[in-house]
Structures are given as C-alpha cells and as structure tokens.
Amino acid sequence: MTTSTLRRAGIALLATLALATVPATAGTATATAETASAATAPTAAGAWRGAWAASPQAPTQPFEDAKNWSLRGFADQTVRQSVRLTSGGTKARIELTNRYGTTPLRVTGATVARTAEGGAVVPGSVRTLTFAGRGSVTVPAGGTLLSDGVPFRTKALESVTVTLYLAWPTGPATFHHFASATSYRAAGDHRADTSGKAFTETSTSWYYLSGVEVSGGPRGAARRDGIVTFGDSLTDGVGSAPDADNRYPDELAERLAATGRPHAVLNHGIGGNQVTNDTTWAGEAAVTRFRKDVLTEKGVGTVILLEGINDFGGSGPAFPGGPTPEVSVNRLIDGHRTLIRQARAHGLKVVGATLTPIKGSFYDTPENEAKRKAFNTWVRTSGAYDAVVDFDRAVADPADPDRIRTAYDSEDHLHPNDAGDRAMAEALDLDEL
Incomplete structure (x- = not known):
C-alpha cells in the first residue's frame, strides 16, 4: 500500500437539530x-x-x-x-x-x-x-x-x-x-x-x-480521562468471538464501567500493522498513522502501546502480502521512542506493553523469539514509558513461558481467545490509567 500523506481533517459545523425519524433530503x-x-x-x-x-x-x-x-x-x-x-x-x-x-x-x-x-x-x-x-x-x-x-x-x-x-x-x-x-x-x-x-x-x-463521539451526560464537562489502545491484531481483536465485544479493549472498558466511573476506551488496533514498515494490506506504519489516529481523538489522556511482533515476523514467508524489510530490536525500540515522543508532546500518558508469546505460531523462529525477548526486556527495564503492563506474563503458560497458555489460545498459538483477552485486560492497573 502506498503511504498516504493526507492528514486527517476533522470537520464539523455545529447546528441544532430536532429529533426526526425520517431521512432528511434537502441539500x-x-x-x-x-x-x-x-x-x-x-x-x-x-x-x-x-x-x-x-x-x-x-x-x-x-x-x-x-x-x-x-x-x-x-x-x-x-x-x-x-x-x-x-x-x-x-x-x-x-x-x-x-x-x-x-x-x-x-x-x-x-x-x-x-x-x-x-x-x-x-x-x-x-x-x-x-x-x-x-x-x-x-x-x-x-x-x-x-x-x-x-x-x-x-x-x-x-x-x-x-x-x-x-x-x-x-x-x-x-x-x-x-x-x-x-x-x-x-x-x-x-x-x-x-x-x-x-x-x-x-x-x-x-x-x-x-x-x-458523545457530549453531555452526568460527566459532560471537558475532561481527558479517555484511553486509546494502539497496536496490531492483538488489540484489534483477531481471535476473539465475533459480535461479542470481547477484545481486550472491550474487557478493559467493562472493568472501568464496573467501578462506577466508566472511561472511554478507543480501539486503534489494525490487524497485521507494523510499527516501522508500511504494508500492502495492514495499514501505514504506526509511526505514521499515530498522529492521524490517536492525536486527533478528543478527551483522551492515556495511550497503551502494544505493537511490534509483525515487525519481527513480517520479514518471513508467513506474512500475508509478501515479506517486509527485516526489523532489528533497536529499530523497533526507536519506533516506540518515536511514538512516546509524539504522545507526550500531546500531553498523553504512555503505557508500554510487552509482546505476547509466539511459540508454535507461524512467527515462531529462533531469531524472532530472541528479538521478542530482547524487546520485552527493554520494555520492562528501560523506564521509557510512564507505566508498563506485562501482557507476556499475563497470558504465558507457566510451564512453558514462551508459549501462550492453552486456555487463552485461539488455536493459532499467537492470538488470544476471549479468555486471553480478559486476562490481558485484568493485567492492567486501573489506578495507572
């Protein structure tokens, strides 16, 4: 897919509107x-x-x-x-x-x-x-x-x-x-x-x-307590049951609503997306689309970053649409640092997430596993984010930590099922959000 340079132009002319149940046709x-x-x-x-x-x-x-x-x-x-x-x-x-x-x-x-x-x-x-x-x-x-x-x-x-x-x-x-x-x-x-x-x-x-978008309600004043979940298929909900709203961002929204203080949770995941490479079918690179998808959202104060496994796996033959350029751990880290800078310049708190297990999946190679572990170590120890959520450990099999737990596996050994999405949502500290 050719990289678009068109910027998102949000446009609205606020006009009063009486309730109607038939379509308007004038003009x-x-x-x-x-x-x-x-x-x-x-x-x-x-x-x-x-x-x-x-x-x-x-x-x-x-x-x-x-x-x-x-x-x-x-x-x-x-x-x-x-x-x-x-x-x-x-x-x-x-x-x-x-x-x-x-x-x-x-x-x-x-x-x-x-x-x-x-x-x-x-x-x-x-x-x-x-x-x-x-x-x-x-x-x-x-x-x-x-x-x-x-x-x-x-x-x-x-x-x-x-x-x-x-x-x-x-x-x-x-x-x-x-x-x-x-x-x-x-x-x-x-x-x-x-x-x-x-x-x-x-x-x-x-x-x-x-x-x-909505306005008004009991908490209708301007506020920035919304959360953007940003990433690839693990955020997008691939592997979750259709029409069930069980993606991990959905489960997070339910946890927040259960406290009596619901927060907006806006899902900006794209299945197959990469941080550093544009792809022919999975969208512009995250470092490009972040400004258009995240920084234009209203009422948002926090962004959760979970992305990178496609950067590592995309150079192999299993990636749909053909291989993309190989990505090193340092290049992925540089991509995340770019996202962090963009978010903080916009006043957003940034939560970094570790990459979940890939053993047994179509991305499972010694090279990809080594990269995944090195990147996760950086996420946990670098101090680059305002907070960290360890999705890797939340869904890993305790007996085989490189593999997703069977109860959480959508059967491709990469994407979590509904129970796995719930475990990811529960790994988030609501106080940090």
Whole structure:
C-alpha cells in the first residue's frame, strides 16, 4: 500500500437539530478545510469526546473473502453498522472518513439508532443525522468529517447502529478490515428501516465509519480521562468471538464501567500493522498513522502501546502480502521512542506493553523469539514509558513461558481467545490509567 500523506481533517459545523425519524433530503454539505476548527468546539451540553473508534485502512483484499466489499465499494446501497460505545452522553455524532479514497464520497443520508437483533434497530429510536444542517454530504478524497450533533441519550457499553445510504458509486472504500463484528448491506435506500429484512448481505468489516463521539451526560464537562489502545491484531481483536465485544479493549472498558466511573476506551488496533514498515494490506506504519489516529481523538489522556511482533515476523514467508524489510530490536525500540515522543508532546500518558508469546505460531523462529525477548526486556527495564503492563506474563503458560497458555489460545498459538483477552485486560492497573 502506498503511504498516504493526507492528514486527517476533522470537520464539523455545529447546528441544532430536532429529533426526526425520517431521512432528511434537502441539500448536500461539502467538507472544506476552512471549517476544520469547529471539530473541537464544545456544545452547550459539554465538550465532545470519543466513545468508539476504528482506524481507517486503504481498500484491499489480501485474503479470499467475498464478504470484503472494500475494493468494489457501493452504489445505490445502504450499509448498516453496529458499534458498542464505551462512554455515554446526551448527544451523539459520527465521524466519516474517505482518507484513502481517490474520488469524493457522496453520502446521500445517514441515521443513528439503538441496536436490535441482526440488521434491525429499535423502533422509535431512529434519528436522522445532518451535516452542516443538511441531509447529504460530500467527503473529499483524503478527507474526514463529523456530522452535526443529534439529541440521543446513550450510556457506556450500549450498542448503537449507524446506517449510511450511498446512492452514487463510491469507488473503492476506505474501511477497517478486522471488525470482529457483522455489518449489513441492502440494495436501495433503507436508512430509516427498523426491520433488518432488507439487509441480506453481511461483512465482517466497517466501511467509512471511523468514530462516534458523545457530549453531555452526568460527566459532560471537558475532561481527558479517555484511553486509546494502539497496536496490531492483538488489540484489534483477531481471535476473539465475533459480535461479542470481547477484545481486550472491550474487557478493559467493562472493568472501568464496573467501578462506577466508566472511561472511554478507543480501539486503534489494525490487524497485521507494523510499527516501522508500511504494508500492502495492514495499514501505514504506526509511526505514521499515530498522529492521524490517536492525536486527533478528543478527551483522551492515556495511550497503551502494544505493537511490534509483525515487525519481527513480517520479514518471513508467513506474512500475508509478501515479506517486509527485516526489523532489528533497536529499530523497533526507536519506533516506540518515536511514538512516546509524539504522545507526550500531546500531553498523553504512555503505557508500554510487552509482546505476547509466539511459540508454535507461524512467527515462531529462533531469531524472532530472541528479538521478542530482547524487546520485552527493554520494555520492562528501560523506564521509557510512564507505566508498563506485562501482557507476556499475563497470558504465558507457566510451564512453558514462551508459549501462550492453552486456555487463552485461539488455536493459532499467537492470538488470544476471549479468555486471553480478559486476562490481558485484568493485567492492567486501573489506578495507572
């Protein structure tokens, strides 16, 4: 994949909006750089803060997956996507991205609703979203924008459904590959439908939707207690049960909510991603995408860094899309130091994480294991981070510490299952977050 130099331009024009249950059709808003400063403006109900997020990726199909719609895109189709919020409020808005699009994206209309079973939503909960007061919007190639806020009361760990009607051909779609969640597609305009009957096609990726923000609520004042989990497939949730919200960041959000003081936990993992190398299918290098994915998030005070095993394993034949340049331990350390500097310059606390076991996996070689152990020693002893979480020891087999514990293994000896994700979340010290 060619490295993009397009910067994320968050755009929002705050407009009042009456509750509605039918789509708006009057006018089309077009995102422009001139309105970018409005993205961080607080509303009367309080400052906006992230409640859910996913890192965008360029359209690609590295695996034989007919349910990956990114290369063909959409035309006269409705896409319905459900996500679980980690923070609640009294208003909501969505973020749409065309970061890797080569032509403008025309969104004819969008709604948000409470999630029901399958592709259905709760009757009476559908709210039309507008963009600068208009029902349709054009997102420039390379652009990202925010909808207007809509009155929509939510709470932490509640699922909401965003529906986009794309009447005009989109071309290849910016998306997030490994959603570990089901998205739905229907022919024609079904953005206001409460039934899921028309949504006969499914995918396990997210398309164009890169964030949901909330404002208001009992803790609606501006604050920076949100957490970004940043990394590769272990953060993204590969190996966890689909549609179960059991990724380690989900389990962390549940732990925080159980204390009675929920915090936003925003997942910016990309399966296959590397710290130092761009890849043809797994996104830009972490040192490049960090500014666009993490430093643009609102209400965040901490970032957890878990990434590097693909840098070591990517040079071998098992890496999808072909080998990437070999990465030394020192080069990976330099990459992490770059991320730490970027985070601290933005006022973020940085939690470093050790790399989990690989014995028995397709990355298992003596060279990769030696690199993993050396890097983990640096994480534990360097003092480079503000805090450290030892995910390696949290999921390792006590009888064979180089191997993931059987009870935590998704069966590829690399990715944790739901129980492993829970063990990783429990290894985090909530006081340090």
